[in-house]
Amino acid sequence: MVEPVFVRLNKFCRRLKLTFWGAILLVVLCACGCSFFCGNSCEAREQHLELWTIALKPKFTAYMEDLLLQFEGGHPGVKVDWIDLPQQNIMQKLMASITGGVPPDLVNLTTSNALFLAQSGSLVDVSQYITTEQAGEYYPNLWRAAAWQGQVYAVPWYVSTRVLIYNKELLNKAGWPVDKPPRSREEAAALAAQVKRNVPGSWGFYPVVRLLDDWGMENMPVYDNSSKKFLFTQSNYVEKLEWYVRLYQQGLLPPEFLMDGYRGALERYKQGSLALLEAGPQVLLQIKADAPHVYAQTWAAPLSWSSEGRVPAALMNLAVPRSSRHRALACELALFITSWSNQLAFAKEVPLLPSTWRSTRDPFFTQRHGDPLQCEALNISLRQLPKANDYSLSLPGARQLERKLNLAVEAAVYGQKSSAEALTDAVPNP
Numbered sequence: 172m173v174e175p176v177f178v179r180l181n182k183f184c185r186r187l188k189l190t191f192w193g194a195i196l197l198v199v200l201c202a203c204g205c206s207f208f209c210g211n212s213c214e215a216r217e218q219h220l221e222l223w224t225i226a227l228k229p230k231f232t233a234y235m236e237d238l239l240l241q242f243e244g245g246h247p248g249v250k251v252d253w254i255d256l257p258q259q260n261i262m263q264k265l266m267a268s269i270t271g272g273v274p275p276d277l278v279n280l281t282t283s284n285a286l287f288l289a290q291s292g293s294l295v296d297v298s299q300y301i302t303t304e305q306a307g308e309y310y311p312n313l314w315r316a317a318a319w320q321g322q323v324y325a326v327p328w329y330v331s332t333r334v335l336i337y338n339k340e341l342l343n344k345a346g347w348p349v350d351k352p353p354r355s356r357e358e359a360a361a362l363a364a365q366v367k368r369n370v371p372g373s374w375g376f377y378p379v380v381r382l383l384d385d386w387g388m389e390n391m392p393v394y395d396n397s398s399k400k401f402l403f404t405q406s407n408y409v410e411k412l413e414w415y416v417r418l419y420q421q422g423l424l425p426p427e428f429l430m431d432g433y434r435g436a437l438e439r440y441k442q443g444s445l446a447l448l449e450a451g452p453q454v455l456l457q458i459k460a461d462a463p464h465v466y467a468q469t470w471a472a473p474l475s476w477s478s479e480g481r482v483p484a485a486l487m488n489l490a491v492p493r494s495s496r497h498r499a500l501a502c503e504l505a506l507f508i509t510s511w512s513n514q515l516a517f518a519k520e521v522p523l524l525p526s527t528w529r530s531t532r533d534p535f536f537t538q539r540h541g542d543p544l545q546c547e548a549l550n551i552s553l554r555q556l557p558k559a560n561d562y563s564l565s566l567p568g569a570r571q572l573e574r575k576l577n578l579a580v581e582a583a584v585y586g587q588k589s590s591a592e593a594l595t596d597a598v599p600n601p
Contacts, residue, residue: 274492289324300502325488327526331451387562388477452548471548484559
């Protein structure tokens with residue numbers, strides 16, 4: 172039977188009404204962020220990566236911002252939120268953020284801090300996201316710096332190796348050949364004696380004592396994995412500490428050298444009262460700015476304390492916290508920041524060295540022009556790089572052990588214990 176016209180018209184209106192309100196509902200839901208229809212897919216199109224670095228602002232703000240814009244351009248929908256923190260604050264803030272479950276996705280760490288966090292299970296093994304070919308872009312000695320139990324927990328970034336910076340005027344006053352700076356610790360001690368004798372009020376040598384570096388440069392491991400024993404009570408290890416004790420007893424080291432450390436050495440050098448300074452080439456910029464008269468008398472030479480050519484390195488790394496929600500993408504960012512071309516660009520901003528071997532073959536390094544002293548220091552540092560190592564300990568309880576070794580140095584130097592006794596007392600309990 173045919174429905175009356177008014178019945179059919181009524182049904183049509185009801186359907187039109189439903190369609191109208193359905194369209195309105197769809198518009199409202201989409202305007203509210205697609206949360207109902209899109210689920211997590213809309214969120215995935217707006218990923219935020221948080222990057223923490225150490226002391227790069229304001230000097231390198233333009234470099235970093237341009238670098239991160241390039242990364243974002245190659246990763247549509249990704250925004251890198253960059254936070255720069257002072258060296259002294261970053262670990263406290265990082266530990267709090269990890270505990271609170273809101274860590275950065277990528278963080279700038281020293282090798283020592285990276286190993287500490289790796290041992291506590293707080294970092295990602297980055298090697299699972301990085302191919303062998305990609306890892307091969309880095310100097311092998313630097314790529315392994317943050318290795319723990321066969322896994323790598325940080326990507327190496329920029330690095331500095333120590334050179335021997337010396338005051339030519341002081342060497343001349345002491346009666347030491349200006350063109351033949353010390354090539355061994357024994358010669359450094361001999362220069363210290365001549366400076367004391369011939370230049371009252373000045374010092375020849377102001378070492379920053381770190382036994383781990385001294386032992387590492389001579390390929391003397393702290394711990395033997397096969398016997399499960401610490402080795403630094405042996406006579407050749409003890410002799411490295413005894414050398415400092417003898418210099419102090421002979422009055423060749425300032426009384427406060429252990430307390431003031433590197434800062435004390437740098438201040439004395441800038442005052443013109445220290446002949447030798449162990450430091451990275453970047454320190455020359457500070458000397459030039461703060462003490463131009465001393466800078467004019469300064470030159471650089473290789474650090475030749477090791478019989479095998481090894482030198483300590485200060486290495487900065489990029490690590491991914493285990494609780495990051497974007498591990499793979501964070502590793503991509505780490506590889507991007509530390510790529511050979513981007514590290515080369517960074518090296519043009521500051522006299523530091525890249526951790527990638529390909530960068531160092533660029534004419535920027537091989538055909539340098541500019542300040543002769545800074546070029547010489549950087550070239551020396553570069554030549555030392557293949558044998559440079561960050562001697563941070565990859566052992567459980569490394570921080571406690573290093574504190575014990577520092578106390579052992581103090582006890583021996585200040586005559587409270589013999590060198591052998593002090594190092595024996597530093598051995599961790601089983």
